[in-house]
Amino acid sequence: MDVVLTERRAGVLVITLNRPEVRNAIDRRLATALDDAVTTLETDPALQVGVLTGAGTHFCSGMDLKAFPTEGVPVVGDRGLAGLARARLTKPVIAAVEGAAVAGGFELVLACDLVVAADTAFFGLPEVARGLVASQGGAIRLPARLPYHLAMEMLLTADPMPAAEAARHGLVNQLTAPGKAMAGALDLADRVRAHSPLAVQATKRIVQATRGLDDTTAFTVQDPLSDPVFTTTSATEGTRAFCEKRPAVWTG
Template identity: 75%
Template sequence: MSTNTTEPVVLTEREDGVLVITLNRPRVRNAIDQALADAVDAALRLLEDDPELDVGILTGAGGHFCSGMDLKAFPVEGVPTVADRGLAGLTRTRRSKPVIAAVEGAAVAGGFELVLACDLIAAADTAFFALPEVTRGLVASDGGAIRLPRRLPHHLAMEILLTGCPLPAEEAAQHGLVNQLTGEGKALDGAIGLAARIRANSPQAVRITRQVVGVTSGLDDHAAFTVQDPLTAPVFRTDAAAEGTRAFCEKRPPSWTT
């Protein structure tokens, strides 16, 4: 059940084209109940719909990312999904803009599934990830059992899924799961740095690149090119492409208008 507080369960802050979305139930390590799920979904829709926003960052308040589904609320509310968009409106949604996870402390169960649904991950070296669903008679069914074996060596992923054992952020970084490993308390700074590097590029090219990765996943090369080419061919005729190549030749930063 929701904690009694006047604080919103999700905080949002806009800065330089980046929307920082903060899970704000620190007394329960930002466990996901339906109210929090709905609020995250609303923030993600804001990110998607606002043309002035290019990148989202998802993080947690109080020194932890998220402890997963609120098990006290589960008997009444069920799994806190939103329509067909999955857990907290993130794990099964289709997005055109990148989202970065900034992880401090625990990213556990559904919290880890939220992380796995993001495009990039910044994590403090004291953070850890876990999918302990099997220890609770549950299954990591919102992306954990699907995405983790694609991101880690098979037997390591299976150990995490079948035993519920935690994965320290430092080890996750060694296997390429974490893009930016930071000191404790600096994960958000790391994510902001990654967002700035993304925003230096053409927003349209970033969106199309994300789309290509999504629609070609699991296809062989021939099928992948067949799906990709109608998406990418128009990009080479855009003003952004002309500006990017011109800026390169003139040895200056590009000025994106779209």
């Protein structure tokens, strides 16, 4: 059985973690397969957006603790956990979350750019309860996404947070009914895909490269990334389409 499934949908690559019998826990085999899928998304020019989800009723329960004694943390090169947690991707990835997204599973969600979750889903970082540390982005990213004290409560108590509460604090873009997270994520992917791929990717690179910098430094980093976009055929087409009151036709 393939432990990661991929499906192409008009410029969108749907990536499904496929070990539902263990809540899609990440072992070495799944990590390698997810890394392959992420590489496909990043290198195929026909693909513009990725959607990451889990098979069955849960997103991902994190690292497979039964495999840990023999396999260690299932990182892939410098991309970190499952080839995604520390990856520097240029294309946006949307998490479609049903059920549990905990431990490394939540860290994969935090590595995504947008999050759609069923209102019955929940998030958690229980590493301290296992004698571990949320070292694949959890301890770094969560305090930047939630108010500091709430993030510290999750990190230090191992208590989970319901998706509805996460949405109230801006951690989730869209809440859906149970079973509808994928539909919501695909709709969001289409909204992103409607725009210039070059502009979308440049915008994501700017956000990644300037996070945490002061304004003066940030503009210095941003300009070499943004200036070339203004001279592309996409910029010409986008502005012309606006003036002509028609949909833009993106060629790159």
